[in-house]
Amino acid sequence: MKDSLSLYRRLLGTLRPYRKVVVLSVLAMVAAASLEPVLPALLKPLIDESLIGKNHTAQWQIPLFLMLAFLGKGIAEYVANVSSQWIANKAITDLRQAVFRHQLHLPLSVHQAESGGRMLSRILYDIPQVGAALSNAWIIVIRDSFVILGLTAYLVYTAWELTLLILAIAPVVAWLIRVASRKLRGSNRDMQLTTGRVTGAVEASLSGIREVKLFGTHDYEDERFASLAERLRKQTMHTVRVSSANAPLVQVLAAAAVSAVIWTASALSAENRLSPGEFVSFVTAMSMLFEPIRRLTNINAVIQRGLAGAQSIFELLDTAVETDTVDTTGATRPRARGELCFEQVGFGYPGQNGLALDGFDLRVHPGETIALVGASGSGKSTLINLIARFFSPQHGRILLDGEALDTLPLGWLRAQLGWVGQHVVLFDDSVAANIAYGQPQTAIAQIEAAARAAHAWDFIQALPEGLATRIGPNGSQLSGGQRQRIAIARAFLRNAPILLLDEATSALDNASERAVKNALDTLRKDRTVLVVAHRLSTIRDADRIVVMEHGRIVESGTHEALAAANGSYARLLASGTDIAPATTAEPAAAPQPAP
Incomplete structure (x- = not known):
């Protein structure tokens, strides 16, 4: 009572x-x-x-x-x-x-x-x-x-x-x-x-x-x-x-x-x-x-x-919200350079035995592209979630430009991140509103520029009302490749210094993958990029490939060096499951030097 x-x-x-x-x-x-x-x-x-x-x-x-x-x-x-x-x-x-x-x-x-x-x-x-x-x-x-x-x-x-x-x-x-x-x-x-x-x-x-x-x-x-x-x-x-x-x-x-x-x-x-x-x-x-x-x-x-x-x-x-960090200096933080450092990071999901990440150590230099490869459950996507502070490490720490993530204001940290994943979430709104999601005051010219950079402008122009076309719940009026390119256009417009790509091309057919990959190659320039991928064409272009097993790094290097070492990476290549071969639509190519 x-x-x-x-x-x-x-x-x-x-x-x-x-x-x-x-x-x-x-x-x-x-x-x-x-x-x-x-x-x-x-x-x-x-x-x-x-x-x-x-x-x-x-x-x-x-x-x-x-x-x-x-x-x-x-x-x-x-x-x-x-x-x-x-x-x-x-x-x-x-x-x-x-x-x-x-x-x-x-x-x-x-x-x-x-x-x-x-x-x-x-x-x-x-x-x-x-x-x-x-x-x-x-x-x-x-x-x-x-x-x-x-x-x-x-x-x-x-x-x-x-x-x-x-x-x-x-x-x-x-x-x-x-x-x-x-x-x-x-x-x-x-x-x-x-x-x-x-x-x-x-x-x-x-x-x-x-x-x-x-x-x-x-x-x-x-x-x-x-x-x-x-x-x-x-x-x-x-x-x-x-x-x-x-x-x-x-x-x-x-x-x-x-x-x-x-x-x-x-x-x-x-x-x-x-x-x-x-x-x-x-x-x-x-x-x-x-x-x-x-x-x-x-x-x-x-x-x-x-x-x-x-x-x-x-x-x-009464359930506690995400823990934010208040910036007591009052000063406007500059754009991040994009240097990430993982120091003995450990993390396990509630109710699961073992750790998804265990003693993970890695330093990512500004502008470097790192490909994370490994069998399912090796901790690749968990790493992406920790960078965005969806979860917090239970051991060790992650630093951005020398500062621990848990000391940074949450809003500022996430503003430094661009993300394109396998499962793109779009809203029942116009194409323009989806590209400018989170930035409603963006000029149409900027939205169009982002769409062109994402190789999406041709199909957007063909839509009944162009940028004003409503695309249905979760983009149901678009194909998989078109939805993916809308997400890439969103990342272009966000213009964040760090780009997280989580299986961004794994569910696409060859033609769609080629269009999306071209857009991603443009997007990756002058950014720190972490790529979770199974397609060899995506992995091979990385500056460094990090091979993960059971939440730990077991190998690291370029595609040629790791393939020649006949170790874990070579076994993944030979299996044809955890790393898919390059598609016929995307022939092999040597890594392009940074401009």
Whole structure:
């Protein structure tokens, strides 16, 4: 119970920026609730004075007061509802933005540990549940609590002996609500996790629709989704059963109290201790208690869903973001020269035995191109991730221009890196926006120059709207080679001193590889380049080839020297798997001297 209150207090804390409107809303609720007992209060003079006593003044005053009371109550409820919904929607928008922003700043390890479906379901499922708890739920809790207080005060004023009978059920009702709250919270947490899995299954199936069709796994995917959907249905029905049983139990208890009240009130009326007007007024006020009590009982399910969503959201918001380094000098850092130094670097992924990198030592000179080769799992891509500070070394350190990476401002460090990988990520936007991603103020002339340098201008001109053409989700309207060249154009525009190439040509056909390789050869000039590749045509052009096994360097040198040494590199060449031969579209060529 204490956890629920602290969680709800934190949730209500999101309303703090709108406290003036909150005050207005609460005052309107108080006004509406204070007018609720007016109806039963007017029934006493209506019966005793107007109907029985034939008081002519009461005959016109009571309808007038009744009309004024309902007019005031209607205005107050309108103000309360509109202002409360405005507050709730502002808070929900803020929370949704905070969750989205925080997810973007989380370390890559957190994203890898949690499914993309769960990340999506927080925004698509959890936040709407929180929204319901912040909008309708808090209106009902505040307004109906005041209504119950007002009606109870009137009941005490009218006949305190009868009111005690009603209050006798309060502890039992509170116990029922508490038990139901615990069960509902657990059920809703399970539903959130399952919803995340359902979202992930849909996302995976749709993104892999080609593989589903090619391998004929429609039935398998259908059964997998049906299993998750059935689990979600069962969890939902468990929540429905608990929620549905809660309200009738409370109402049965309330009915028992009402029956006792009516019997006692009839006895008091027979002894002339309760007038007919007071009796009708009391019974009416007591009957009016049922609806707010029913709403408060039913809204508990909405609150518990909201609290379960809030708990998930706050757990995410409490997760530490990437560690940045603040530059206390205040000076603008110059462009990096591009010298990289790895000193006894060690790193292992959580939950895996052994190290992906173990005692890795390497010095890369400014403007040098290093090709990293080795069998799958030898640590090549891990090295690229460490340079970008997606992960931090567990042992040793990495230096850029003599400074340890973990001492450099994260934004500045990543601005020094250009990256082109095998799996290019493009956005459902125009070609120009994708090339200028992260640099929205770039002039069209600069974007065109980058596209020309990337050998992409010819196919861009052929598109229906040129640079303004939208390319679909993840560039689905483009071929693999075209997508790759858009990524290279993006790297040209970024003009970073260090270029990281991770299998940039491995998934391309010969013609596409030739176009992409020509673009990469231009891009590599006057930059420090680390290349992870399996194509001999790409590896051979490097200034130095570094052969890796089990996270360590076992050989280093030029292609000719390593091939002649008959060591690990020669074995990789002979295997034809870890290093593919040069394609017929790209004949062998001697390394070109740097201009």
